[in-house]
Amino acid sequence: MQSKFPNRWLxxxxxxxxxxxxxxxxYYPVAQSFEWSLYRAAFMGLKRIYVGFQNYVRLFTSxxxxxxxxxxxxxxxxxxxxxxxxxxxxxxxxNRKIRGARIYRLLLIWPYALSPAVAGTIxxxxxxPTSGVLTYFTDRFFGFRLDWLTNxxxxxxxxIVAAVWKNLGxxxxxxxxxxxxxxxxxxxAARIDGAGPWKCFWKVTFPLLxxxxxxLFIMNLIYAFFGAFGLIDVMTKGGPVNATNILIYNLYxxxxxxxxxxxxxxxxVILFVLVxxxxxxxxxxxxRRVHYGA
Amino acid sequence: xxxxxxxxxxxxxRAAIVLTHAALIIAxxxxxxxxxxAIIKSTQTTAQVFSYPPKFVIGTAAPxxxxxxxxxxxxxxxxxxxxxxxxxxxxxxxLLSLFAALALVYFDFRFKALIFVFILVTLMMPVPVRxxxxxxxxxxxxxxxxxxxxxxxxxxxxTGTFLFxxxxxxxxxxxxxxxxxxxxxxxxxxxxxLIPMSMNTIGAxxxxxxxxxxxxxxxxxxxxxSNRSQxxxxxxxxxxxxxxxxxxxxxxxxxxxxxxxxxxxxxxxLLQEQFMxxxxxAEEK
Numbered sequence: 315m316q317s318k319f320p321n322r323w324l325x326x327x328x329x330x331x332x333x334x335x336x337x338x339x340x341y342y343p344v345a346q347s348f349e350w351s352l353y354r355a356a357f358m359g360l361k362r363i364y365v366g367f368q369n370y371v372r373l374f375t376s377x378x379x380x381x382x383x384x385x386x387x388x389x390x391x392x393x394x395x396x397x398x399x400x401x402x403x404x405x406x407x408x409n410r411k412i413r414g415a416r417i418y419r420l421l422l423i424w425p426y427a428l429s430p431a432v433a434g435t436i437x438x439x440x441x442x443p444t445s446g447v448l449t450y451f452t453d454r455f456f457g458f459r460l461d462w463l464t465n466x467x468x469x470x471x472x473x474i475v476a477a478v479w480k481n482l483g484x485x486x487x488x489x490x491x492x493x494x495x496x497x498x499x500x501x502x503a504a505r506i507d508g509a510g511p512w513k514c515f516w517k518v519t520f521p522l523l524x525x526x527x528x529x530l531f532i533m534n535l536i537y538a539f540f541g542a543f544g545l546i547d548v549m550t551k552g553g554p555v556n557a558t559n560i561l562i563y564n565l566y567x568x569x570x571x572x573x574x575x576x577x578x579x580x581x582x583v584i585l586f587v588l589v590x591x592x593x594x595x596x597x598x599x600x601x602r603r604v605h606y607g608a
Numbered sequence: 609x610x611x612x613x614x615x616x617x618x619x620x621x622r623a624a625i626v627l628t629h630a631a632l633i634i635a636x637x638x639x640x641x642x643x644x645x646a647i648i649k650s651t652q653t654t655a656q657v658f659s660y661p662p663k664f665v666i667g668t669a670a671p672x673x674x675x676x677x678x679x680x681x682x683x684x685x686x687x688x689x690x691x692x693x694x695x696x697x698x699x700x701x702x703l704l705s706l707f708a709a710l711a712l713v714y715f716d717f718r719f720k721a722l723i724f725v726f727i728l729v730t731l732m733m734p735v736p737v738r739x740x741x742x743x744x745x746x747x748x749x750x751x752x753x754x755x756x757x758x759x760x761x762x763x764x765x766x767t768g769t770f771l772f773x774x775x776x777x778x779x780x781x782x783x784x785x786x787x788x789x790x791x792x793x794x795x796x797x798x799x800x801x802l803i804p805m806s807m808n809t810i811g812a813x814x815x816x817x818x819x820x821x822x823x824x825x826x827x828x829x830x831x832x833x834s835n836r837s838q839x840x841x842x843x844x845x846x847x848x849x850x851x852x853x854x855x856x857x858x859x860x861x862x863x864x865x866x867x868x869x870x871x872x873x874x875x876x877x878l879l880q881e882q883f884m885x886x887x888x889x890a891e892e893k
Contacts, residue, residue, distance in 0.1 A: 325715035339761035343738035427876035429823030544825030
């Protein structure tokens, strides 16, 4: 417990800017999202009509929103499963005690600093059917040329690949940090008991790594649902035929291309519920991690 | 040169080390390859870009491509804009969270815990969950298409307040006692004692905020309409929009991409130190 300065008003003055920004630009608009989700704009946005929960009913009965939900879930599952598997494998490699490990780590995680839009632009080029490098490689080694981003089935895979690549660095950093906390003695003991590398990993390393894996699971979900907007906008704009229209892209289109502010607000509320659930899960588990760690 | 005493075990271990190196080099190359391709293609003419099979060597159009990206697409201006906005947010956020943490740790007042929770809860309010009302609020304040809209709403930082609060609480109590005995007021205490003692935390937070604002996309896309005040990420989007012949000039687009990625990458190299220290990654002997 720190000793205190006696002043009564100064702390409130110091906190005022933060509280004001939070209240005006965070709490107030979120509350309005809730309110506006119960209205429908009419006469080109000049008038609002109260419609109760009709916006939610329309969302949950709309086949477009269903599709967007499914696309989001596939996208998120791809980003999480593929992204975490690859980055864990790389982190295990980079965690070996060899010369130059620091340099390797730097070379492996640097794309972390790239923005989703930069990643999207690069992959848009790589997937380009006439000049794209990827098309050439698939042609050369597998004998087929695909127009990735205009094919409704491949486009989602394409944006998953780009999104996974962009987030590899972030995941590797945290997996490496997690691996540092796996005690060497336990691994040594397992090895002496005759456990091979495969068994060592699944029986010792992986269970001990689970707090990190879970943290990254949540962070990657948040990234897939919110952070990947720029990537989608640059690469596919939600197309072709809504094949990559994740929830946040659908929200953006409803709000700023179709001016359906009520419907968009309802989608904001749905996303808010998602964030709250994810954050609470994360809070609870980080708390538990501290408890077990002590 | 195989001295005796080198067992099968020694050779096995040696082979494992070589294999690890090989695997790491391949992984690093694969991860870097998209950016390497982008850099190579940013130097090629359109004909070189579209040649089949593709050419993987430095082309002849580097000066033209970079100059077109910089001048015709106004990337210099957009970059300056982004620097101003990212710098302002970085500075404002750091200052405001330092003030908030100072109040929360070194003063007693009513509803302290409540106010802290009030600030923390904003972690759950990313832009998408308030985007329509926030957009409308900007319009009512006549902040549409201005830097006010890109800076003021982002000045509060739950993360910063939390980090600085944790950091301040780890300092010894004698610090504030000594300050009070010497008649040092709270603001001078912050400026002359707390800030110098928090440079690492301040640096880490500032760098993270800078990269975050630099890479921001959705909010500037909707709130900034004029090219003059646009942010760099949105400018990048214009480069891949179809040109007059309905075709993207990929050499120029890749040059623009390289320009756009450079500042956060440079900052990331600085952050690297923080990462290595912070995550205890540098255990390697």
